[in-house]
Amino acid sequence: MRALRGDPVDRVPFAVWRHFYPDENEGAAKLAETTIAFTRRHRLDLVKYNPRAHYHAEPWGTAYRYRGAGHPVLLRYALGKSERWTKIKPVSLDAPAFRELLGGLRLVRAALPEVPVLATIFTPLGVLERIAGKERVLEDIDARPDDVLGALDVVADTFAALATACAEIADGIFLATTSWARRDTLTAGQYRRFGTPFDLRVLAGARGAPLNVLHVCGPGAYVVDLATYPVDAVSWNPRLPGNPNLAAFLASVPQRGAIGGFSDDAFLSDGAIARREGLDGRLLTGARRWLAAGGCTIPVESRPDAIDAARNAAQSA
Numbered sequence: 001m002r003a004l005r006g007d008p009v010d011r012v013p014f015a016v017w018r019h020f021y022p023d024e025n026e027g028a029a030k031l032a033e034t035t036i037a038f039t040r041r042h043r044l045d046l047v048k049y050n051p052r053a054h055y056h057a058e059p060w061g062t063a064y065r066y067r068g069a070g071h072p073v074l075l076r077y078a079l080g081k082s083e084r085w086t087k088i089k090p091v092s093l094d095a096p097a098f099r100e101l102l103g104g105l106r107l108v109r110a111a112l113p114e115v116p117v118l119a120t121i122f123t124p125l126g127v128l129e130r131i132a133g134k135e136r137v138l139e140d141i142d143a144r145p146d147d148v149l150g151a152l153d154v155v156a157d158t159f160a161a162l163a164t165a166c167a168e169i170a171d172g173i174f175l176a177t178t179s180w181a182r183r184d185t186l187t188a189g190q191y192r193r194f195g196t197p198f199d200l201r202v203l204a205g206a207r208g209a210p211l212n213v214l215h216v217c218g219p220g221a222y223v224v225d226l227a228t229y230p231v232d233a234v235s236w237n238p239r240l241p242g243n244p245n246l247a248a249f250l251a252s253v254p255q256r257g258a259i260g261g262f263s264d265d266a267f268l269s270d271g272a273i274a275r276r277e278g279l280d281g282r283l284l285t286g287a288r289r290w291l292a293a294g295g296c297t298i299p300v301e302s303r304p305d306a307i308d309a310a311r312n313a314a315q316s317a
Contacts, residue, residue, distance in 0.1 A: 001046070001116060001211060004233045004257025006289045012282070013045035013291045014311040015259075016267070018298045022066045024052050028100045032107035039112060042307050046291060047108055047117045048174050048213075051101050056122050056159070057130030059095035060088060069300075079132035085140065085151040088131065091158045093165055101162075105169045116211055118174040119166035124155040124198040126178035134179070141186075141194060148194065156198040163205030172209035174235070175202060176217060183220040183242065191222060196229075203230055213259060217296055219243060224252050233257035237295025239277075246284040259291045262310050267294065267302035271309030278313025 003009045023034045031051065039047055052072070054064055061078035079087060093099070101119065109117050122130075128137045128151055140148050163173050179185055180195055206212050207230070215235040216223045220242030227234050227249075234256050238245045249258050261281035266274040281292055292314035298307075 001232075001257070001291065004211075004259075004289060004291060006257075011315045012287050014293065014314050015044045015046035015048065015291060016042070016262075016294045016298050016302070016307055016310075017048040017050045018302060019050055019053065019300055021069045021071065021300065024050070025066045025072070028103035028107060032104045032111070035104075035108055036111045039108075039115060041304070042311065045115065046293075047112060047115055049101075049105055049108055049117060049119055049170070050297065051104065051120060052097075054130050055097045055101060056127045058097040059091040059158075060131050062130050077130075077132050079136070081136070085132075085144070085147040088128075088151045088154050090154055093161060098162055098165075102165055102169060105166060109169055116172075117170040118172055118211065118213060119163075119170045121159055121163055121166070121173045121175050121202060123175065123177045123180055123195060124152045124159065124202065125180040125195055126176065127155045127159070128152065129178065129180075138185075141190065145194075152194065152198045156201040159202045160205035163202050167206040167209040170209075172212040172232075173203070173206045174213045174215055175199060175229075175231070176215040177221075177226070178217050181216050181222045181226055182218045183222070188222065188225065196226070199226075199229065215259075215296070223249065227253040227256050231256065233259050233291065235259035235293065235295075237263070239263045239295060246281060246290065250285060250289055257289045257291065258285065259293050260295050261285075261290070261292050261314070262294050264294070264296075264299050266310055267298045267306045269303075269306055271303075271306050274306050274310035275313040278310055278316070281314055282316075 003013050020034045024031045063075040064072035065075050066072050212231045213233050214229050214231045219240035223236045262277050266277050
């Protein structure tokens, strides 16, 4: 997007993304229909296509149960407590979860040809978390690092291939580090060993795509450190402790655009917080190299009027 490069544009672009329960579990057509309607309703300038948060572990056997509009509940991890990481083998793009993702992207792309569309892909560490649980991954990073590295190798190859397939349909990928690229999870050295090499292999699958984005989740995140990745923009929550604000990021990383600026609270109130944070974002960025957005997936309880207030504030002259 020209705005993220710092080119003059007529307004600040705006986007938010959320989960849709239970639509995301009712097939590609249903989720695509809901995503398209949400994009049009709020006049969004970017679609971050949001499949099931655990879709990436389903091909190995992880399963969740949906209960109406409630958050899905874990049924089982793919890797049992007594099973070794060597059980994790490469997965074909013919896996149902991957076919569903690609099918949904095609439908959204066809319906919204003028809106950039990104496919959600997770850091391989995040995939292992959904395969076996975070506690197991952390334990084995310390106790059996070579086993973890072997599983990461398999997962990175699988998702590099998926990234290539996604980039043939969408404008690029949205690589999310979930809770792994944070100081309270791994040291910088640990992430350099267990995170970065595998992230870069996934991103290489989408090399040449018009718009690749890195999302660094949570507080105390390695936002500036990972901004060296070959992406066009970085998404994060600048309102969380230990994270750079918008101005600090743009000053430190002149080659990347910034995505974010709004807190979760902005979308849960009557619009007053959204208006304040939108104006704050304009001041911090000068309305350049910025796509105004939530700091992550916005709450499912987000108010439509608050989303509209955030967009209007970010785009006000």
